[in-house]
Amino acid sequence: MCGIALVLSGDQLVVAPSTAAAAATSGTRFPDEGEGVSVGELEEALRRRGPDSLGRHRLHLCADGTILGDGTGSDHGDGVGGGAGATELCFIGATLQLRGAEPVSQPLVAQSGNVLVYNGEIYGGIDIGKDQNDTQSLLSSLESCCSCGLRAVDSDEAYPCCETVGKSVPQVLSTIKGPWALIYWQADSKTLWFGRDAFGRRSLLVHWPTPDDSRFILSSVSPPSLSGNNSATEVTGLESGADPDISGCIKVSYWEELPCGIYNIHLKRLENTATCMEEGRVVEVRKHDWTDSSLHTLIRWERKSIVPTPSVPSSSSVDEDNQQLSPSFRNLRKVEDSTSIGLEKGDLPNCITQSVHRVLIALRESVMLRTNMNRLYEGDLNKLKDEELAPIAILFSGGLDSMILAALLDQCLDSKWTIDLLNVSFDGQLAPDRVSSLAGLKELQRISPLRRWRLVEIDTDLANLKGESEHVMSLIHPSNTYMDLNIGIALWLAAGGDGWVNGQDGHRYKYKSTSRVLLVGSGADEQCAGYGRHRTKYRVGGWVSLDAEMRLDVQRIWKRNMGRDDRCISDHGKEARFPFLDENVIKTLLEIPLWEIANLDEPAGKGDKKILREVAKLLGLQEASFLPKRAIQFGSRIARESNRKNFGSNRAANQASAGSVEVHKRNH
Template sequence: MCGIALVLSGGLVVAPSTAAAAAASGTRFPDEREGVSVGELEEALRRRGPDSLRRHSFHLCADGTVLVDGGDGVGGGVGATELCFIGATLQLRGAEPVSQPLVAQSGSVLVYNGEIYGGIHIANDQNDTRSLFSSLESCCSCDLHVVDSDEAYPCCKSVGKSVPQILSTIKGPWALIYWQAASNTLWFGRDAFGRRSLLVHWPTPADSRFILSSVSPPSFSRNNSASEVNGLESATDPDFSGHTKVSYWEELPCGVYSIHLKDLDTNATCMKEGRVIEVRKHNWTNSLLHTLIRWERKSTVPIVDGLIPGKCSVDEGNHHLSPSFRNSREAEDSTTHRVLIALRKSVMLRTNVNIMYQGDLTTLKDDELAPIAILFSGGLDSMILAALLDQCLDPKWTIDLLNVSFDGPLAPDRVSSLAGLKELQRISPLRRWRLVEIDTDLANLKGESEHVMSLIHPSNTYMDLNIGIALWLAAGGDGWVNGQDGHRNKYKSTSRVLLVGSGADEQCAGYGRHRTKYRLGGWSSMDEEMRLDVQRIWKRNMGRDDRCISDHGKEARFPFLDENVIQTLLEIPLWEIAKLDEPVGKGDKKILREVAKLLGLQEASFLPKRAIQFGSRIARESNRKNFGSNRAANQASAGSVEVGKRNH
């Protein structure tokens, strides 16, 4: 996990579209730095990337001349644009340590936060960032790729792919900021599912800079939850439209973006207060990626007597079903194995200790230390991840299971985690499993709660805060373990890689609202709700969760959101994914329950869905603290209430 940032300032107004640029013509944008400072950004990013922190700055004159200032922020002259790149590194891949930003002899600059599991070849001893930088530097730099469309041009056949083409091939989570010196173009973006955080600050009258950052500094986000922003809403891009009030920071929508800074005297829209530059959003060029983003399933509604009903109960009237559907048990077994294989490969890619940075592994000589941990509730998703990790990880390593509770041994997740530990010990008795019990009291978390509030920013509801606190504490790994002598000993996990079950519920109908949609509108309605969940997971979940987990210098990895896993699940008929006519704990996430049985997890295969805020009981404690009681919180729809506000 790394932390990346860019601060672009001086003489430019960066707007999401030409329409926004036109709207900005009546707004004064003084070059005043009333917002976050570079030092504050560095302090926040260092927590994500504790192994190294660097910055690289240069000034860009209107005629395209680049003046490197060595990072002291001096130079460039009046009207020059300054670009300041910041990179904080958590070293996890490669044979040698790598510090960011990477700067090429050409003058190109890259800060990257992500892993590459396909699309670009990475040798076992290579670093992802360096390999990607080499691929990007071979890209075509002609203006057509920036100012026109994303079609293939003849130039690419002889020179190389375009930047959007390279980024579209990457399998794995990523966010990046890349200065392509040959074309004077700034490229930035995040992967199609938003698995790595990237926030954007659009210029405002109070702070005219354009800023990208993995995380918001605590000192600034705390008092800047919402402010009026005039003239910077895009009328053409739905991801940026419809805002009358926005935070200082916004989640950058998934995709690849560019700002062309070549010949600003002629290519920028000159105004009294400065030059307006347009941000362009580029199309993904990978057809498979388009398929995954659309999230369209071929088989949604079971066929009954040749008809496609709005709703069908699989368990009722099986004699009416077509022979292919009636004899589906063999097909179900086949699809279950396909999902199991896809998930195993996903876990293996994300937990290959042989390609982890060996400098860290040399500190793990003690057999009791664990290189990889799991955010562990004892529920279906985390039990599957634990069993698969056991198959993928060398037996010499311990596996840490991180479990957080706000009600000691009484929290549902603590009860299920203890039961889950016993089941894991049964199916893999030779593995050293370590359940780390992270106990806390919400009343004692004043400073920690304020810190987490800055991490979830721009998310700002009580539900976001509750989930954020639970994830942040779990990722910290600071708890207790029960020794063989019966004593409870203090322990802090040193695992830098954490497996997280995000994406399982969205793809396999694990939420109560999926059951409601099915009851009211049948298969198609349920499918549409699941598609909506997947397509908005970047905004609702991933950025927030990434920021909370990575704040400890840990890296979250999400096996259920692997591109191959998503594709495999989409190829399976919906009625084999879930059967919501069946009871809770059986029909929901049916396919994953079958996977659990194949792994020998009989008890876990029947566990009902329980969100972390309820399983850890932080939601109950938060409701009592902030609303007086659970009943009052439910009446106020506490989950959607902004922190510090009440519904009356």
């Protein structure tokens, strides 16, 4: 996990989604200097995400595209250097070192002048050795890229063909399997590239130029100074003719979630390529298509088999108790004691369907990829000589998703390591998630008695979290509803891992988890019909309506969930990894008929996320396989406490639709 940022500023330089749109800003005067966030504030916020190193690199460009100078810059001041007409690019990188044989500091600057700040992991698409660093390997791949991807920007100038020189930047980025956000300077073409993966698993915020701050800024997180005020600053006409994803972000607040995708800004020969305006020079931000066809399939999230045919009913078989079961899950009681998983198809009993088997294998591979510790990380752990050290933890409710992750992690992680199970409660031992986590711990101890499991009970009272709540409010920004804040606080506290553990001798002791990698169950509900609204859609519109709602959930998860969650978890210098959102897991689930994924004619705790419940049974998790869905804000009971504090009662909160109420509109 890293924190990355860029500040692009210049003498009367305006960055806009398109020149056609930017022409509409001719009546808006942009100041010469930014009046918003400072580079120092960005660095301080990013340092919490990447505590191992912090670096800065500045580039100064003349209007004709020549570089006046470059360097790390001073520790103070945010002004533009290089004289009149110069443009400055300030790259910032804070690193949490987890992969690679040697420590690596960002920004990475190549001999060619290319500059990269990267926040992500590469699990496929680019070859990376066990002891290699993701960022270095990616920079090496990007160094070989040609400028073919710029043809749409500069059609009057010829560029080398990528077939003879190398792939384009969009082609390289489209092949990456895994979460990422990056900012990359391609020196030979004077082009700035930036973006985030197709599911937005890593945060990247954007500040579009406004009358109050004319700079173009990208950052993993918002500093507190500019997240407290979420008021809109409009720039008239910017959305006209612009990219629809970008244009929707222009006039809401200082920071916005950057929509998933690959973007660039071409700064070569600004006097020719920039649209000249009385108030300044306008350069375009262009969005590029993903070039990998398999990735396009995942983004469209189209399932071939949605509605059961008469020959394939969604619920047609009967078990020993005459309970209706779908054809996918016949006779599973015969294997309820199957606690070990064969990696080959032949190792599994014939009664286990191919669909459940495929999902299980895909999830196991996903967890394995995300929990392999390379030489650097494991070496640092061994130096501590703590036999109970836990390098990887799980955000743990004891529910279906976290129990599956725990059981799979147990199979993937060397038995010498302890696994921390992080559980947060705002109602002590009475919160539903605390009750299920204690039951889940017992079930995990039953299926894997030799593993050291450590349940970390993180107890708190919302009334005592004034400063913490304000800090989390800055992290969730630009999200700003009570639901976002409640989820953010619960995630932030859980990721911190500061709680209590019940020892084997019955002694309860204070403990703070040092795990730097956290597994999180995000994406399971969206892909497997786990939300109550899915049941409602199915009841009203059948299978087609259910499929449409699930597709909507997956396609908007970047804006509703992932950026917010990434910022809250990583604020502790920890890295969230999402096995359910692995590309191959998504692909596998899409290839399975919808009626095998879920059967919402059956009750809650049985028909929702049905395929995952069968995976849980195959893992030996019999009790967890019947647990109903509970969102973290309800399972931890922070929503109840928040409703009482801010609305007087749960009833009043429900009447006010408290979850969607914006925090800054009330006295918080």
